[in-house]
Amino acid sequence: MNWFTFLPALITFLLSMVLGRVPLPLHPLWSARVLGTVAATTVLATIGTFFFIAVNYGASLLPRVADRLPEWALFGDDHPVPAWLGLPAIALTVTGTVTVSRLAARWATEVRSAQELSRGLLETDIPVAVAVPGRRGGVLASKGLIRALTTAELQVVFEHEASHLRHRHHRYLAVGSLAAGTLPPLRRLNERLRFCLERWADEDAAESVGDRGFVARTIAKVALLRSPSPPGALPAFADSGVVQRVQALLGAAPGRNPVSGPATLLTTGLTTGALALVALQLDHALNLSFL
């Protein structure tokens, strides 16, 4: 083990931090894919690094057990992992695993109850529309939403939610909250990913409805229905996703990035993927000498 052990996790982590702060100049469809890929590989690389440090620390404590471990799982040098590194690594691996399983359990119940509810309309005056993934899923809407919107406006909402379902956005959301849950500094990355997914669905809705301004007004209408605030309050700053989404829709449609989009995704995917492989020691396991 040496400082290079931390390099894959460090690089992916730094990339995640940067992408959480600097918006990519790409169509939201490509931004979301890039952000999702980076979030996934960062979690793999970081958890993998800590896991193998923990394994090697354990191996230096219990040489008998270490003999039974496959050779690729060990760092292959005779320097024992110091306790100040080994103990936190064990703690982080355990908390990471616990977080992952807790989140997975929470999703399962959340999605199941949403699937149950999506058989009907929610009996609430609050305008709600949620895309519920899964074979038994669909769009979960509330009575308040159906009542408050015209059919044309409802079409916008349903096109938006249908886009979430069609492109399986729940998988991106799962990766994002997994990243934010296991590595709290990645919260910004998760927020940006969620925003990109909403923008992606907005653009899809705008494309099928054919009127960007109308989609913008519908989003604003639903948002304002949900937040009755006394008029006259001065805007301090507009940082919320909804305001940015409305502004983006009132502007020109973003380019589809037919070349730069896939190119960016492929480059980040390959590099961060390779880094995650290295962190997981799979290069040793599979004898990939080129990594």
Add this chain to the structure above:
Amino acid sequence: MSRRPLGQLEAEVLAVLAAGGPVSTAELQTQIPGDPAYTTINTILFRLLDKGLVTRTRDGRQFRYEIVVDESRLVADRMNDHLRFASDPSGVLSQFVEILSPQDAAALRQILEHREGVE
């Protein structure tokens, strides 16, 4: 019958029904944009009936349909679900819009007003 997601036409039918009172199929047909066929509306209504989203009452030779939300769903624990989806969905569920802060709402109103002024 397998359950389908709430489709576009279903949503439109529900929208008309939610606007009020028992409505007959013929009345619905005139109120839905896009001039859908009578049989299409009937199919949609039948599907909604199957899902338990509407009820119908006989009125002479035809049925009148009314939107229904199963009140038995409103038991306390489900109520919590409703409130949760209405206020804080997280993880794999994403809402159409999140709740705005008063500042954001004001900013949004200003953007829209400004735009209407331009047009």
